[in-house]
Amino acid sequence: MNEKHNDTEALILDAARKVFLENGFDGATMQMIASEAAINKALLHYYFRSKDRLFEAVFIEAFSRMAPNIIKAFFSEAPFEQKIRIFVDTYISALLQYPQIPQFILHELHRNPQRIVELIKSTGINPEMVFALIRREMDLGHIKAMDPKQLMVNMLSLCIFPFAARPMIQGFIFNNDAAAFDLFLENRKKEVAEFILNAVKP
């Protein structure tokens, strides 16, 4: 195996990540990726048999970036109120760093739900543990009684949706002022945490 192998493979993955994240699977072409990597199409197929396989490699990497944040916050020793704040802050901060990921994942989720769900399960995340934790807080009277699943989905919705719908919200509510929208997202770290904490107050 030639020593250039790893370099070229990494080069291709970098280019593919960029192109796929920006254009989705259908919108991206092998030529775009080759140009981005300053190589030729044939080489892409040499390293990754097909467009599908190349995409899969990119997707797994992208999802792995987001997944840990979903749960991490819940298993600290902090009081529940603090856990919520940490969850929201960590999650929105991560999304600010990779803002294309929500739209990318939702898009591919639509294209091939089966494949994506299996991929997520392979990361070993277990939502039941989070639900059990939320239920305990309810039993202790720390938060209002409600369906833990609804609460979890509410938290994810509030964090993720603005990134997925960015062009619409920015175009509509912010007259396409990108800086204003970035500030809006930055403020959401605190706004969303307060919103949730008020909503669950017993």
Added chain:
Amino acid sequence: MNEKHNDTEALILDAARKVFLENGFDGATMQMIASEAAINKALLHYYFRSKDRLFEAVFIEAFSRMAPNIIKAFFSEAPFEQKIRIFVDTYISALLQYPQIPQFILHELHRNPQRIVELIKSTGINPEMVFALIRREMDLGHIKAMDPKQLMVNMLSLCIFPFAARPMIQGFIFNNDAAAFDLFLENRKKEVAEFILNAVKP
């Protein structure tokens, strides 16, 4: 003009709506639409000059179905608490009827933000009126003081996101039990309204 004109045009629109909603613009082909309508490709171009124009017709129709609900609830004479309940109920009910629309709009928003934002603006929606209304409620002390834009985005997030991310949430939290997820969405009409009302309580 031949009498069959309207029939065929409607037939094509029905088929195009179905195919575009399921596959998005890139994923759909003119042949799929022709097959769905049980006609041939050439006829599609006879009625709608191009794939782009056909898509535009479908998109405007799909969006028009959702848009009125966004604002309608806010301009009744009901007290604010009731407006929230009506908004959430109307919106989620409409989405239950056309569950593919969120993913469809988000997908095309990503593919061509400019075009979609223009199409939406052409429907004449004006968010400023809603913000003014929210601000008045804050001044009257009926709800907690906060950024009206954050509140509006929160409401939209809570209503729309579960539909856009359905395959993920269903596969992950509901072990792919579609009936359980449908019940979950039905329950959200009340859950989300309560969640918001608690969150904005002064």
Added chain:
DNA sequence: GTCTATATGGCGATAGAC
């Protein structure tokens, strides 16, 4: 390993008979 050149197929769109 990396390149150029090419095979193969499907796409949107059009021409032209009926």
Added chain:
DNA sequence: GTCTATCGCCATATAGAC
């Protein structure tokens, strides 16, 4: 208005020289 046949293009993928 509706059809069949076909054009021209660009996509993924491969062959084969270096």
